[in-house]
Each structure stands twice: as structure tokens, then as C-alpha cells.
Amino acid sequence: MSNLWTKEHRKGFPLYVDLFEDLPLIYEKEFTKWNKQLDESQWKHVFLGNEYEPVKSNETAHQLNVIAIESFQFKDFRKSYELFNQALRFIDKKSPQMGVIFLKRAQCFFNMNMYEQCSADAYLARESNFPNNFLSDLDEYHNNCFEFIKQNERKAQTIKLSIDADKEYPCMANVVKIIKNDIHGMEVVATSDIDIGQTILVEEAFTSISNSFDTTTCFTCQKTCANFIPCERCVDVMFCSIECMGGSEIHKISCGEVYHRMPSYTKFVLQSILKAVVTFPSIDLLIKFVKAKILMQTVDMVMDAKMKNYELFFELTTSNQELPILLIHQVYTTLMKMTLIADLFSTKTKQRFLMHLVAHHAQVLLCNSYGGFEKEQNQQITATMTNVASFFEHSCTPNLMQFSIGNRTVLITNQFIKAGDHLYIDYWPEDEGGNNESTESRAILLQKNFNVSCKCRKCNPNKKALIIADPYMVSHPAYRWVLDYKKHMGSDTSALMKQQCINFLKEYKHASWSKEKDYIIKTYTECVLNEFDGTNPIHFK
Ligand SMILES: [Zn+2]
Ligand SMILES: [Zn+2]
Ligand SMILES: [Zn+2]
Known part of the structure; x- marks a missing residue:
């Protein structure tokens, strides 16, 4: 029993109980250790395993600048870019070096084919005490970028709701509604049929x-x-x-x-x-x-x-x-x-x-x-808390795909949805280890970590549906096509692959979960995620 929001037993104006009192001795030790660390303020700024005093210092900036230039010479532009960011953290605002570092970072962007960002950094350089005798360098970058931006214009992507926004929750489309349920909190239900590939939530954390x-x-x-x-x-x-x-x-x-x-x-x-x-x-x-x-x-x-x-x-x-x-x-x-x-x-x-x-x-x-993942390096770099997205229940066979861009959570339908259907996301996706578990241990961990008991087809399996392939689905031309070409999926085949998945899912709109349907839904999800490659600017509306 947790004593969260419990008050002391005393008359008058009792306080909330002291959560740190009457604990086993081990806590006492840990508390003392932490307090010591806190008093001595032992936390330094850490970058690539090295520690730096967390105060502005042109000297530290200079050190970082030197390694950044080395990385640039080795053509590791991404690393060099991150190092220039670090140098900028430390440099004093008044230092003329600041503008020079912005220009160097612009050069990294140029080499990463990120021309909009390159041109923006050239602008930042000009605004930051940039040495006058090098101003023509900046102009050159500006002009070069401008040419490239013109050529690449179509690349910018916009993410917005596919359907009109809900009145009460403007980050959500008005084809779903949130229902308060006494047994398991909140649930989200479709109020009309929803097509595949519809963005139904774009929520800022x-x-x-x-x-x-x-x-x-x-x-x-x-x-x-x-x-x-x-x-x-x-x-x-x-x-x-x-x-x-x-x-x-x-x-x-x-x-x-x-x-x-x-x-x-x-x-x-x-x-x-x-x-x-x-x-x-x-x-x-x-x-x-x-x-x-x-x-x-x-x-x-x-x-x-x-x-x-x-x-x-x-x-x-x-x-x-x-x-x-x-x-x-x-x-x-x-x-x-x-x-x-x-x-x-x-x-x-x-x-x-x-x-x-x-x-x-x-x-x-x-x-x-x-957590949100950075696609390029496939490492988790953010932890986000989005409130409306949290109303969606869990299923290991979800009908929504979920991804984060920065601090935004985006939900898109990965199949055709009927009015009255519940909408589900996967709290514990495969790339976080969710699928490597047996049904039994997944159930235990879902309960432990998220307080849910999942009733999806995968957790409550009809063994036949799991083992025996559906002969009609297996021989469907779209299924065959996806199976044959998936190995060679690249940016050029992604659109075609996506269309084949849609054809299949349209045909089996009302069919219940099966291995084949699961496979096609996963492929469809991969195709959609491929459309958002990390380097293109993304705009939100
Ligand atoms: Zn600050
Ligand atoms: Zn499940
Ligand atoms: Zn920002």
C-alpha cells in the first residue's frame, strides 16, 4: 500500500506524511550518499565520456573547437557538427570566435546536404561579431545554399492532422472520442470509419x-x-x-x-x-x-x-x-x-x-x-510525456503507429478502422524488446511496467491462428508481392510497397488478426516511417 497523499494521524492541521521516515536502513545509507553528492555538486558537463567544468570558458571552447576541426578533416561531419555545438555552449558571447564557429558549423551542414540549416548558420555567424575580412566567405555560403534549397524544395515535409481537430482536445482528430471508464481508466474509440494512413494525433509534450x-x-x-x-x-x-x-x-x-x-x-x-x-x-x-x-x-x-x-x-x-x-x-x-x-x-x-x-x-x-528515438543513430535520446496520447490503451497488435519527432508524438492509423472500434498503441514496441518475450513473461512485464493486462489476439492466442497460415491471405497477389520485394525495399520501392500493403489491408479490412495481416501492417508501418528520414526539415501545423 502506497502512502501517497496520506496525512499524519493528528488533530488540527495534519501534514502529509513524511515519505522519508521509518524506512529500512539501506535507504538511510543511500540518502546520505546522495546528499553528499548534492552538497559537493559533483555533476560535470559530460560529452563523449569526457568531463568539463560546467561554466563558460573560452579555453574549453577552444579545446572542443580543435577536435571538431579534426573530425571535419576526417570527414566525420556529424561528429564535427556535434563538437561545434559543444564549443558554442562554452564560448563567451562577446568572443569573436563565436561567429567563426557558426561558420564552421555551417560547413558541416553543407557537407551533410542540409542547406537550409547551412544558410541559417551563415546568418548566425554574421550576427555574432564575425570578423569583417571574412564576410565574403559567408556570402558565398549563402549563395551556394540558395541554389541547393531551390533544387530540394519538395523535400520538406509537413505533419498535421488528416482530419479536422477535436474541439476539446485540439491535438486530436474529431473522428475519435475519449471515454472515461471506471475499470481501466481511459479508452479511445472511433466515432466514424477511419481510413488507413490518417494522422489522428499530433501532440506537443x-x-x-x-x-x-x-x-x-x-x-x-x-x-x-x-x-x-x-x-x-x-x-x-x-x-x-x-x-x-x-x-x-x-x-x-x-x-x-x-x-x-x-x-x-x-x-x-x-x-x-x-x-x-x-x-x-x-x-x-x-x-x-x-x-x-x-x-x-x-x-x-x-x-x-x-x-x-x-x-x-x-x-x-x-x-x-x-x-x-x-x-x-x-x-x-x-x-x-x-x-x-x-x-x-x-x-x-x-x-x-x-x-x-x-x-x-x-x-x-x-x-x-x-522515449523518442533518433532515427539516424537509432539511440534513444529523449523522454517525453504526452497527456492525450496516454489515453490510448495498449495492444501488442495495435491499430495505430506511434512515433516521436522532437517533443511531438504522432499517431497514424495502420489499418482501416470501423466506427466503434477501440484505438490502440503499443506501449512496449518490438524495437524496445517487447516482442522478444514469451506470452507469459510479456504479460507479467506489461502488468508490472504499465499496469495493463492485455487481451489482444497475440496475448490470448487462438493457437491455430498463430501457427496455421491463412491460405487465402498467403496467396493474395499483394501479399506475394510484398513478400518477394521486401528484401530489396529502398526509398524507390517504398511507395509501391506501401500501396500493395494498402490493397491487402483493404481486402481484409474486417478479418481478425493473423500472422499475415500482422506482417503486412508491420511492413506498411516501415514504409510510412521511411518517409520521415531524419535529415529533412519537418514542419508542424
Ligand atoms: Zn541557461
Ligand atoms: Zn497483447
Ligand atoms: Zn526548439
Whole structure:
């Protein structure tokens, strides 16, 4: 039994219980170890396994610049680009070197065929004390890029809802609705037939972090491979644009704080608390809101869009696991070390509230968040928490494909959907190890990690459907075609392959799950994902 939001047994105004009291001795030891680390602020900026003092330093910038140039000479432009980002983090804003590094990064972009970004970096160079005698170099880059951009114009992709937006949840299409269900929380149901390949959700994250130190992402939108500009004061964050820099309420209250360099889950939970803090006009209102939610009363205050989004987050299913006390302790103690937060939570009552709020956030995040992958290097670089996307139930044979671009979650139908059908995503996809398990152990792990018991055909298998091939499906010409050509699938055959998958799935719209249908759905998904190759600019609408 978790004692989340439990109050002490005493008369008057009892506080929420102290979550760090009366614990087994082992916790005591871990707490002491952590507190020592926190006092000594041992976290450095780490890049490619090397540690750097986390303060602006032209000397550090120079060192990084030297290795960046080496990588460039070895034609490892991606690595060189990342190293120039690092150099930019450290360099003093007034240094004339800043403009020179921007130009060098432009050269990396040019060699990675990313001309829009190249031209944007040439512009940034000009704006940053660039030495006058080299200005003609910049003009040359600008002009070259312009030619290439003209040739490649069609490459830019736009992601937007395929169907009109829902009134209540504007990130979602109006052909689905969310139903509150007493037994298993939320479910999402189609209100009309939906075609294959329809984008039904494009949602910006409630909160997101980068958990890779080696790939720079925008602090606000988690974009990778962009024209990053460094925070003028700290070395911890970079932004992809002036808008992302100016729009970061969270960074305004946490610039220079050590949490940026902490282990990713500590960082993730902590940042979600900062998000709650900047969402409400005052801590008293935040407390009032949470109190109403816990007592299941109506919230008696004017709620703006941000507050409503926080409400969605707060109401999500929490893990029924024991509270992750060490994680909660790490986040709580780090928060209390931040002057601004310590000022806001100055009384014991408020501090106990914060302790439980951290625990609540940790439980929601552990149960609902997921990672985004960077396609090019196939490594997980972000952790994101999207609230509406979390309403979709799990199935190991989902009818939606899900992917993240930066801090956005996108859901697209991977088959034809009938009105009344439930919509499912896969909480534990194959590329995260979800399919390597036996049915039994998958069920246990799904229960443990996500608090779900899956009833899909794969988990509750009709053995016949699993083993025996469907003779009609197997001999379908589209199935044969996909089977024959899949080995040779490249960017040129992808569109044809996709069409064959659609033909097949149209024919077997109403057929239940089978190995063949599963195979075609997976192939279709691969084709769609191939369309979003990491280097092309993606616009959202
Ligand atoms: Zn950004
Ligand atoms: Zn900063
Ligand atoms: Zn299942």
C-alpha cells in the first residue's frame, strides 16, 4: 500500500506524511550518499565520456573547437557538427570566435546536404561579431545554399492532422472520442470509419528531456540537428530558435541549476515539477488545485489551457508499484537546493506537499511516458510525456503507429478502422524488446511496467491462428508481392510497397488478426516511417 497523499494521524492541521521516515536502513545509507553528492555538486558537463567544468570558458571552447576541426578533416561531419555545438555552449558571447564557429558549423551542414540549416548558420555567424575580412566567405555560403534549397524544395515535409481537430482536445482528430471508464481508466474509440494512413494525433509534450549528453537537442522542443544557439548564461542548454529560447518559462527559473546534469529520470521528474510550478499563477493555487483533485471535488478556479493540460497529466493512471523512494528523495532534495523553489516552498506544510507532488509525478511518469528515438543513430535520446496520447490503451497488435519527432508524438492509423472500434498503441514496441518475450513473461512485464493486462489476439492466442497460415491471405497477389520485394525495399520501392500493403489491408479490412495481416501492417508501418528520414526539415501545423 502506497502512502501517497496520506496525512499524519493528528488533530488540527495534519501534514502529509513524511515519505522519508521509518524506512529500512539501506535507504538511510543511500540518502546520505546522495546528499553528499548534492552538497559537493559533483555533476560535470559530460560529452563523449569526457568531463568539463560546467561554466563558460573560452579555453574549453577552444579545446572542443580543435577536435571538431579534426573530425571535419576526417570527414566525420556529424561528429564535427556535434563538437561545434559543444564549443558554442562554452564560448563567451562577446568572443569573436563565436561567429567563426557558426561558420564552421555551417560547413558541416553543407557537407551533410542540409542547406537550409547551412544558410541559417551563415546568418548566425554574421550576427555574432564575425570578423569583417571574412564576410565574403559567408556570402558565398549563402549563395551556394540558395541554389541547393531551390533544387530540394519538395523535400520538406509537413505533419498535421488528416482530419479536422477535436474541439476539446485540439491535438486530436474529431473522428475519435475519449471515454472515461471506471475499470481501466481511459479508452479511445472511433466515432466514424477511419481510413488507413490518417494522422489522428499530433501532440506537443507536456514535458520532455534529452537523456543523451552526446546529441544536442533543443531544450524546449527536443529537435535534433538544428541551428542551436547556446543559453547566454549556462552551458547546460541550447535552443533551436529564438522562439524556443524565449518561450522556455522553465529555463528562466532553472538556468545554471545542477539538475540538468543529473541522471535522466531524476532530471525528468524534476522538470515536470518545474512545469507544474510555472503553470499556476501561485503555489497556493497549485495546492488548492491538487487538493480538489485528490478529494475528487470540482476545481473552483478559472483554468486556462495550460492548467487544463496539467489536469490531464495529474489524472493519468499511476503505477501501482511501491513508491520509488530513492528517486523521489533525489528529486525533492535537488529541488529544495534551488533558491527559487526553496523560497516558494518555505513552510513545512508546503514542503510535505512538494514531497508528495514529486511522488505523484514520478508514478505518473513511470507509468505513461516514453522515449523518442533518433532515427539516424537509432539511440534513444529523449523522454517525453504526452497527456492525450496516454489515453490510448495498449495492444501488442495495435491499430495505430506511434512515433516521436522532437517533443511531438504522432499517431497514424495502420489499418482501416470501423466506427466503434477501440484505438490502440503499443506501449512496449518490438524495437524496445517487447516482442522478444514469451506470452507469459510479456504479460507479467506489461502488468508490472504499465499496469495493463492485455487481451489482444497475440496475448490470448487462438493457437491455430498463430501457427496455421491463412491460405487465402498467403496467396493474395499483394501479399506475394510484398513478400518477394521486401528484401530489396529502398526509398524507390517504398511507395509501391506501401500501396500493395494498402490493397491487402483493404481486402481484409474486417478479418481478425493473423500472422499475415500482422506482417503486412508491420511492413506498411516501415514504409510510412521511411518517409520521415531524419535529415529533412519537418514542419508542424
Ligand atoms: Zn526548439
Ligand atoms: Zn541557461
Ligand atoms: Zn497483447
